[in-house]
Amino acid sequence: MATPTVSVGDFLSNTNRFQIIESTLREGEQFANAFFDREAKIKIATALSDFGVEYIELTSPAASPQSREDCEAICKLGLKNADNLYNVRCNMEDAKLACDTGVDGVDVVIGTSKQLREHSHGKDMDYIKKTALEVIAYIKSRGVEVRFSSEDSFRSDLVDLLDLYRAVDRAGVNRVGVADTVGCATPRQVYDLVRTLRGVVGCDIETHFHNDTMCAVANAHAALEAGATHIDTSVLGIGERNGITPLGGLLARMIVGSHDYVTSRYKLHKLLALEDLVADHVQINIPFNNPVTGFCAFSHKAGIHSKAILNSPSTYEIIDPADFGMSRYVHFASRLTGWNAIKSRVEQLGLTMTDDQIKEVTQKIKALADIRPLAVDDADAIIRSYHLELQS
């Protein structure tokens, strides 16, 4: 039913063969409201693995003694579907600690923008490259998967960045990472950087997008079009500030162009329960406008929309709610309603009326809806009372 995302064959595009690095237990732990004890971490990790994400990223064991013990406990779960990764600072001490806990892979990260080099760690690019190569060699020597990512990639010097990525690729990393740490990147910038990088490195490319300017999902899509292979997500997008690419939002985006890939790979019917689990733990409400699971994601109200949706859902829905175990709701109790929506409701109520009668009762409902908000049972009452009049 959808327009294909890429209508002309595009050999760079990985929109139908991407993998998810789920970071609710790392990036999400940096969310203002997050406090995950071990029980919560185990529940969330298990639910993520059941959902079908390929990787689960955890807070560095170097963050605190409790973090370290939690990491070990989660690694011992032996989750069937997902591999565990740690996100660690680019230094030997953190890398050693990570490898000692039996993790599947280590995600090394260091800031490369002028802003972070000056005000965060104070190191120059030569130092960064030298340290990165040492840390990567060590992690590889331990037989552990390794990713190297720059931080704040989109405010880093392009030439320095490509030089660094080429060096770590030659050193044999499994993935390089591109991170829009401050949420400044636009889809065209993402496409350009990832496409350029695709020509420089042979390894996989992971991408990480913050959502400060609401582009995190679009940027992830643009990255895949340009040849990225892995996308970082968190449940409901929780993370530093207003977070990163949300898992549900990414899948809403990807299912439009890659329906079969997405439905075959992820247990989409479990999305709502997964979001509820995390929302409960961090004490937030699922936003009213959340993709797929928000209360109005599949609500239709204007008369012209309702009529067409009742004829054929593809008219005003690009996502089939049934793919996610959700259902649609066609509003009829409003001044914007049309008689087709009322007709559908009359049929749901098991009443029989002619089209002219339905048009007449629609006018009655619209007249009342002009004066005050109508609840569903208000409109039902009008329909029933009108139907009763018809009988007498």
Place this chain on the structure above:
Amino acid sequence: MATPTVSVGDFLSNTNRFQIIESTLREGEQFANAFFDREAKIKIATALSDFGVEYIELTSPAASPQSREDCEAICKLGLKNADNLYNVRCNMEDAKLACDTGVDGVDVVIGTSKQLREHSHGKDMDYIKKTALEVIAYIKSRGVEVRFSSEDSFRSDLVDLLDLYRAVDRAGVNRVGVADTVGCATPRQVYDLVRTLRGVVGCDIETHFHNDTMCAVANAHAALEAGATHIDTSVLGIGERNGITPLGGLLARMIVGSHDYVTSRYKLHKLLALEDLVADHVQINIPFNNPVTGFCAFSHKAGIHSKAILNSPSTYEIIDPADFGMSRYVHFASRLTGWNAIKSRVEQLGLTMTDDQIKEVTQKIKALADIRPLAVDDADAIIRSYHLELQS
């Protein structure tokens, strides 16, 4: 402080000279929870005009008698900053009714995709073109501004669409509109269609993006890069299903690349009050992760982030909260905290400690935060008690 949005001169781009068509009182009225009585409409229209949007779009006066009277009441307000527009179906009757109410401009719309032509209005492209030209000629004869938009543009036949747009441009419309009615478009598709259209018509180009796949802000940005001139928004993005490009989200995106244009044109300090006004009327909570005004938009938690933010906010903030009258919050009461955040808090509390003492109390705070969630006053209590010990 930001990387420019377009780093190489781009003659098509209107990212620093766009206008806003604010549709809270049209698209927003189609939101599941919306019921705006006249008093609410007048309050919202006045607040939007004070905020500085260039146009306010209203529900068609043909929707209901009350809608018509409300339209007339709002037109009579004579709002200083914003022009009023109606969104009407493409037929002579609706156009006449609209022109009769003293509106500044009429936005004509008709579905052009196969899906909408078959299941909504049942007309073919020849009929659409003929009717559009009649309606446009009529509205122009009344001396009223006119926009012609296709609906579901991204699932319409490209050649048919360009033929239609060329015809209405030659007929002298003020703007043509491109609408992603079902929320399927990606930024690259938007860029390509708008850039192609830019070469076909001489008039302004308005764009309208639904947010089903979370690309509505990114798509608006891509449209402006490709030469679009006007963006449709609603407050908090409310509209059919999960809505359209939100006003606040668009401005968060645009201020990154076009700081001076955005700050000179819109009263950004009034954004929060405007969102509160609309959220109250439609009974929703502002999403936790809403750009700029969400409770965590400027929250910083991880130790490495907090340290850098305290040194220089540009390290982890691409938007200056002060531009919107907001302030940042650096978390320190968590296991992810660093001693730099604690140092800042110690200073806020007016206490004196050496760096070594601060590092010691940081360890105490992290130890407790490992066991249970810490409120701000918990951490403060630890700091004060440690400070007291130092004195004795």
